[in-house]
Structures are given as C-alpha cells and as structure tokens.
Amino acid sequence: MTIIDGKEVSAALKKEIAAEVEKIKAAGGKIPYLVAILVGDDGASQTYVGHKEKMCAEVGFRSTVLRLPAETTEEQLLKEVDRLNNDDDVDGFIVQLPLPKHIDEQKIIEAIDPRKDVDGFHPENAGRMVTGLPAFLPATPDGILALLRYYKIETAGKHCVVIGRSNIVGRPMANLLSQKGWDCTVTMCHSRTKDLAKVVASGDIVIAALGKAEFVTADMVKPGAVVIDVGITRVPSDKTKSGWKLLGDVKYDEVAPKCSYITPVPGGVGPMTIISLMQNTLKAGKGEIYPKK
Ligand code: GUN
Numbered sequence: 001m002t003i004i005d006g007k008e009v010s011a012a013l014k015k016e017i018a019a020e021v022e023k024i025k026a027a028g029g030k031i032p033y034l035v036a037i038l039v040g041d042d043g044a045s046q047t048y049v050g051h052k053e054k055m056c057a058e059v060g061f062r063s064t065v066l067r068l069p070a071e072t073t074e075e076q077l078l079k080e081v082d083r084l085n086n087d088d089d090v091d092g093f094i095v096q097l098p099l100p101k102h103i104d105e106q107k108i109i110e111a112i113d114p115r116k117d118v119d120g121f122h123p124e125n126a127g128r129m130v131t132g133l134p135a136f137l138p139a140t141p142d143g144i145l146a147l148l149r150y151y152k153i154e155t156a157g158k159h160c161v162v163i164g165r166s167n168i169v170g171r172p173m174a175n176l177l178s179q180k181g182w183d184c185t186v187t188m189c190h191s192r193t194k195d196l197a198k199v200v201a202s203g204d205i206v207i208a209a210l211g212k213a214e215f216v217t218a219d220m221v222k223p224g225a226v227v228i229d230v231g232i233t234r235v236p237s238d239k240t241k242s243g244w245k246l247l248g249d250v251k252y253d254e255v256a257p258k259c260s261y262i263t264p265v266p267g268g269v270g271p272m273t274i275i276s277l278m279q280n281t282l283k284a285g286k287g288e289i290y291p292k293k
C-alpha cells in the first residue's frame with residue numbers, strides 16, 4: 001500500500017511554477033496577478049484565502065485580497081467583479097465561497113469573465129471542460145488528476161466510482177476521468193444511489209467526495225483499489241491545540257490496508273487544490289486557455 005503524499009507532490013509542482021515565474025521575470029514579462037475577494041468574516045474562508053495569498057508570494061505572483069464587509073450587497077459585489085473583469089492588470093480572480101446568504105452565489109459566478117475565472121466555476125469553463133476544450137479546471141478534480149499523474153496510476157479501462165455529484169468536485173471529476181487520455185469507465189453515485197456499498201466495492205478507483213466523515217468503510221472497498229479522499233470534516237478533538245481535527249470521507253485506518261494507493265486526510269488532496277489555482281493563474285497570465293486580447 002502506498003500513501004499518496006500530497007505535500008510532496010504539491011511541493012514539487014510549486015517549484016515548477018516558481019521556476020516559470022523566474023523565467024517570465026528574466027524575460028521582462030508580466031508577473032501573473034491574482035486577486036481574491038473575501039466577503040464577511042467566515043473563519044475557514046479567511047484561513048483559505050490567507051493560504052492562497054501566502055502561496056502567491058512564495059511562487060512569485062502578485063496578489064491582492066479584497067476584504068469586504070459581511071453587509072456588502074449583491075449589487076456592490078457585482079460592481080467589484082465588473083471592475084476586476086475590466087482591469088487589464090488582473091490576470092485572474094476568485095470570489096471566495098461561501099458568500100453571505102443575501103448574495104446569490106450563482107449570479108456572482110456568472111458575472112466573472114470566463115477568461116479570468118481561475119476557479120473554473122463559470123458555466124462557460126464547465127462547458128468547455130465537458131466538451132474537451134481548453135478550460136480552467138476546478139481545483140479539486142484538477143489536483144486529483146495531478147496526483148494520479150505523479151504516481152503514474154493506471155486509469156485506462158479502470159472502473160472509477162465517484163461518490164458525490166457537486167458542481168465543483170464530483171461532477172467534473174467523473175467527466176474528466178471519462179475523457180480520452182484518462183479513459184476510465186465512470187460511475188457517479190449520490191444520495192439516491194441504490195446498493196451504494198456494492199457499487200463502491202466494484203470500483204478500481206474510488207473517489208469519495210460526499211462530505212460525510214468516515215463514510216467509506218473497509219467492506220465497501222475492493223482489495224487493491226485506489227482510494228482518493230476529498231472529505232474534510234472538522235470534528236472536536238481533545239488531542240489537538242486547536243480543539244478540532246479533520247476527518248476524511250474514508251475510514252482511513254481500516255480502509256488503507258486494503259488499498260494499493262490511498263490519500264490521507266490531511267496531506268492528500270488538500271495541498272493540491274491551491275497548486276491548481278496557482279497553475280490556473282499562471283495559465284491566465286500566459287493566455288494559455290484564452291489568448292490575451
Ligand atoms: N471555498 C472552498 N473552496 C473554494 C474554492 O476552491 N474557490 C472558492 N472561490 N471558494 C472556495
């Protein structure tokens with residue numbers, strides 16, 4: 001059994017991005033510039049945005065965090081989005097989710113110029129992805145593909161079972177793995193799937209992205225399967241300084257011995273998502289997905 005080390009892979013890819021930025025600098029090119037909008041004071045969102053800001057500095061990007069109060073209206077946020085859409089200096093930007101309840105998230109996502117949509121959440125990028133066109137890919141599925149690539153895990157002809165059908169993880173993951181080059185036979189499971197345990201047990205590759213702590217147990221996993229755990233549920237713990245710990249969607253201790261490969265939580269998929277955002281920002285800066293105007 002091999003533990004997939006997301007920290008090692010993300011460190012290696014981070015070095016590659018930093019080296020590219022060095023090259024751009026040396027050639028007198030424009031340094032990629034990422035802006036993050038953070039509305040309100042959700043603790044987890046502040047932490048995530050803080051990590052993104054730090055990573056930008058570490059790979060040599062420019063970045064700005066726009067911190068807006070929780071009372072910001074939808075109209076005011078749309079104005080900020082419009083301003084960033086039209087600021088040629090900004091290569092890409094994200095609006096950190098979740099947004100306060102009085103703001104329609106979908107409306108905000110659709111207001112972002114797809115050319116700057118480095119989260120890959122805009123329907124245009126989702127549509128481009130599905131049709132196999134160059135697109136900004138959402139960070140989590142893109143990060144999982146990078147792990148599979150790094151560990152040279154065979155996917156062609158394998159049965160991949162994706163548990164969860166969210167727009168930002170399960171659905172794009174299922175689509176990408178079914179595409180040419182990955183060539184999986186994919187089953188996407190969800191809350192209404194019949195005999196879910198049986199379906200999961202038929203998977204050569206299992207991607208758990210339903211958001212239920214320790215949902216996948218050993219009896220649901222085929223011996224030798226590759227198990228990718230996207231879950232990050234915070235639960236109280238008296239063993240950590242913070243008072244909480246993270247649990248994945250997989251009951252790691254009993255599932256790991258049955259696997260050929262497994263991602264731990266934390267330290268598996270998590271560290272990869274921020275790398276995908278950096279890669280998308282680099283692509284946006286270079287005009288790789290959408291040529292610069
Ligand atoms: N909230 C949790 N994950 C993400 C993400 O990848 N992008 C944005 N914008 N918000 C998030």
